[in-house]
Amino acid sequence: MARSPAIAIASGKGGTGKTTVAVHLAATLLFRKQAVQYLDCDVEEPNGHLFLKPTIESSASVGIPVPVVDAARCIACGKCAEVCEFNAIAMLKKPLVFPELCHGCGACALVCPVGAIRETPRAIGVVETGRAGSIRFAQGRLNVGEPLAPPLIRAVKTRREPAAVALYDSPPGTSCPVVATVRGADFVVLVTEPTPFGLHDLALAVATLRPMGRPLGVVVNRADDDRRVQDYCQAENLPVLAELPDDRRVAETYARGELIFDRLPDWRGRFETLWARIEERT
Amino acid sequence: MKELVVISGKGGTGKTSLTASFAALAPNAAFADGDVDAADLHLLLAPAVRRREEFRSGHAAVLRADDCVGCGRCAALCRFEAIAPATRPGDGARVFAVDPGACEGCGVCVWNCPVRAIDFPERVCGEWFVSATRFGSLVHARLHPGAENSGKLVSLVREQAREIAKQERRDLVIVDGPPGTGCPVIAALTGASGVLVVTEPTVSGAHDLARVLELTGHFKIPTAVCINKWDLNPEQADGIEAAARAAGATPVGRVRYDKAATRAQRLGQTVVEAGPDSLADEIRAVWKNWIGTVAP
Amino acid sequence: MKVVLTSSAKTLADPIDMHFGRAKVFILADTETGRAVAHDNAQNLHAAQGAGIQSAETVARLGAEAVVTGSVGPKAYKALQAAGIRIALIEAVCPGTEALRRFKDGELPVLDQPNGESHWV
Numbered sequence: 001m002a003r004s005p006a007i008a009i010a011s012g013k014g015g016t017g018k019t020t021v022a023v024h025l026a027a028t029l030l031f032r033k034q035a036v037q038y039l040d041c042d043v044e045e046p047n048g049h050l051f052l053k054p055t056i057e058s059s060a061s062v063g064i065p066v067p068v069v070d071a072a073r074c075i076a077c078g079k080c081a082e083v084c085e086f087n088a089i090a091m092l093k094k095p096l097v098f099p100e101l102c103h104g105c106g107a108c109a110l111v112c113p114v115g116a117i118r119e120t121p122r123a124i125g126v127v128e129t130g131r132a133g134s135i136r137f138a139q140g141r142l143n144v145g146e147p148l149a150p151p152l153i154r155a156v157k158t159r160r161e162p163a164a165v166a167l168y169d170s171p172p173g174t175s176c177p178v179v180a181t182v183r184g185a186d187f188v189v190l191v192t193e194p195t196p197f198g199l200h201d202l203a204l205a206v207a208t209l210r211p212m213g214r215p216l217g218v219v220v221n222r223a224d225d226d227r228r229v230q231d232y233c234q235a236e237n238l239p240v241l242a243e244l245p246d247d248r249r250v251a252e253t254y255a256r257g258e259l260i261f262d263r264l265p266d267w268r269g270r271f272e273t274l275w276a277r278i279e280e281r282t
Numbered sequence: 283m284k285e286l287v288v289i290s291g292k293g294g295t296g297k298t299s300l301t302a303s304f305a306a307l308a309p310n311a312a313f314a315d316g317d318v319d320a321a322d323l324h325l326l327l328a329p330a331v332r333r334r335e336e337f338r339s340g341h342a343a344v345l346r347a348d349d350c351v352g353c354g355r356c357a358a359l360c361r362f363e364a365i366a367p368a369t370r371p372g373d374g375a376r377v378f379a380v381d382p383g384a385c386e387g388c389g390v391c392v393w394n395c396p397v398r399a400i401d402f403p404e405r406v407c408g409e410w411f412v413s414a415t416r417f418g419s420l421v422h423a424r425l426h427p428g429a430e431n432s433g434k435l436v437s438l439v440r441e442q443a444r445e446i447a448k449q450e451r452r453d454l455v456i457v458d459g460p461p462g463t464g465c466p467v468i469a470a471l472t473g474a475s476g477v478l479v480v481t482e483p484t485v486s487g488a489h490d491l492a493r494v495l496e497l498t499g500h501f502k503i504p505t506a507v508c509i510n511k512w513d514l515n516p517e518q519a520d521g522i523e524a525a526a527r528a529a530g531a532t533p534v535g536r537v538r539y540d541k542a543a544t545r546a547q548r549l550g551q552t553v554v555e556a557g558p559d560s561l562a563d564e565i566r567a568v569w570k571n572w573i574g575t576v577a578p
Numbered sequence: 579m580k581v582v583l584t585s586s587a588k589t590l591a592d593p594i595d596m597h598f599g600r601a602k603v604f605i606l607a608d609t610e611t612g613r614a615v616a617h618d619n620a621q622n623l624h625a626a627q628g629a630g631i632q633s634a635e636t637v638a639r640l641g642a643e644a645v646v647t648g649s650v651g652p653k654a655y656k657a658l659q660a661a662g663i664r665i666a667l668i669e670a671v672c673p674g675t676e677a678l679r680r681f682k683d684g685e686l687p688v689l690d691q692p693n694g695e696s697h698w699v
Contacts, residue, residue, distance in 0.1 A: 014461045015294010044462040047486040087628025092661035105388030144496045147465030172293045173319035179383045179428045201320040208427035255515035257485030
């Protein structure tokens with residue numbers, strides 16, 4: 001069976017409607033009786049569950065491997081501290097490990113000449129999987145105060161079920177967590193709004209994602225008569241997949257955590273068209 | 283000198299628009315844009331750049347394809363999915379290549395390559411600026427696309443803004459912080475005198491606020507909460523303020539949902555400059571209340 | 579006894595740097611002979627993370643038994659403890675000579691818990 005596509009939904013600026021687009025694409029696919037899986041990769045602030053209201057069936061701790069030094073074997077040569085790029089090991093009288101700084105690269109264990117370092121997982125968050133009706137659901141929740149999102153994002157993506165269309169809800173911004181989410185996606189939807197902030201951050205996101213070689217498309221949310229985003233897209237040869245009109249009823253529906261679909265049936269066609277435009281590009 | 287940081291948890295709650303208005307209201311302050319991933323404050327403050335510096339952080343693996351023997355040890359050891367097989371342009375040989383976007387900069391491949399074919403130069407991750415604006419000096423930055431360690435850049439921007447505030451004898455630094463609860467937010471918060479969380483009365487806003495308050499509680503920073511667009515869901519707004527109080531934070535006011543905020547943004551102005559007065563007054567009240575909680 | 583002072587520049591006449599981890603210069607002073615040698619800490623100053631830990635390592639390598647500074651973060655504190663290095667706390671910026679004199683006279687309290695902020699993480 002052919003592998004279903006993975007679509008990443010991203011945005012440079014936060015709060016442009018990324019999660020709204022992602023959960024409604026999931027609902028659209030469900031309506032069309034296509035297998036769909038929603039994967040919330042916005043592990044710092046996972047919000048898709050507030051709208052899809054899934055039943056969580058399993059939860060697994062995700063850790064990164066951090067070193068533990070066997071004092072009996074350690075010859076205090078200091079090579080582990082020397083090789084650590086993240087300053088997570090200090091060579092004092094013996095090696096002292098700072099697990100919270102460790103990126104889990106394994107350099108120390110590899111370099112130790114006497115095999116005194118073994119690695120044990122340090123939990124950084126959880127991956128939860130379940131179902132919202134027929135929508136398959138997975139999300140990562142990063143422990144509050146934990147700086148390393150990409151390993152958890154990679155763990156969420158391992159829960160992907162190839163038979164279903166995967167929707168990756170990306171974190172906002174342009175740095176490493178976004179890159180970790182978008183890697184391996186077949187298509188990237190960038191959600192923006194027609195404001196100077198929206199346009200500026202869209203351009204940053206395009207600069208980040210273009211070199212990754214994934215096809216991109218833009219959704220203009222809360223569209224009004226300001227056409228600068230559309231003009232930018234035309235100049236950059238980026239397809240505008242949808243213009244979702246500014247509608248206070250949508251903002252109020254979102255505020256309550258309800259699907260626009262259920263409250264405003266006139267909106268269903270907009271997401272159907274959006275999906276059709278994504279599908280013809282994957 | 284006090285350092286006040288504006289954050290939001292959830293993106294798009296109006297954090298930067300409010301911060302810009304605060305900049306207009308603070309008589310003797312320096313400013314920092316700590317949202318280095320998607321810095322927008324400069325769009326409202328129109329900075330004239332006075333100083334520009336490169337931001338370097340960590341290292342990146344760069345594989346010399348000409349010297350690669352294609353053994354694949356680097357790819358086997360890399361835990362960040364950053365090394366993949368490639369074809370050498372000249373002779374079509376199977377070699378390996380590093381994906382700079384995925385490289386964590388750990389050096390494992392560099393130290394373990396049997397033919398030392400991988401270089402490990404310092405990574406230029408972006409640049410930062412010191413600028414003059416109509417409200418005072420602004421330190422801002424631009425992270426290169428997909429670059430890492432924005433936390434360090436946030437710290438740097440804050441540090442430089444404090445330095446400038448000291449030189450200019452300012453009594454306040456106002457920082458526009460990043461969204462989320464991760465590394466850059468922690469970097470924006472540590473050691474601050476006070477933090478304002480700008481949220482909105484949506485289920486996402488409430489959910490993310492709870493996570494952010496956990497973080498500010500962890501760092502024991504006096505925390506105020508402002509509800510932007512409160513009239514989208516007045517009940518939810520009440521609930522958020524109650525939850526904020528329960529978590530030890532102080533509600534300092536509400537700002538209504540008004541397209542005038544977008545109009546001001548399109549003019550490149552703050553709301554307190556562009557008006558209308560009724561909306562500007564709500565923001566003034568939030569500012570006054572917040573300052574009152576941190577500078578008695 | 580060898581002691582390290584965190585300094586803003588290269589001589590004992592220069593003001594103390596109040597921050598341990600990202601201090602610009604470490605001055606290694608010998609309390610008996612009065613000899614003082616400056617060691618640049620710029621590399622740690624710009625460390626991506628763990629500057630305090632690296633600084634503690636440097637101080638240990640210099641053979642100091644004590645460090646005179648204004649604030650020590652939690653990770654640097656842990657590292658200095660592990661190295662058996664005493665932390666003498668100075669409460670305000672002053673020239674290195676004065677800090678050294680007060681250290682020798684036993685006027686500076688010993689820091690028994692971290693008093694600085696972790697910069698991130």
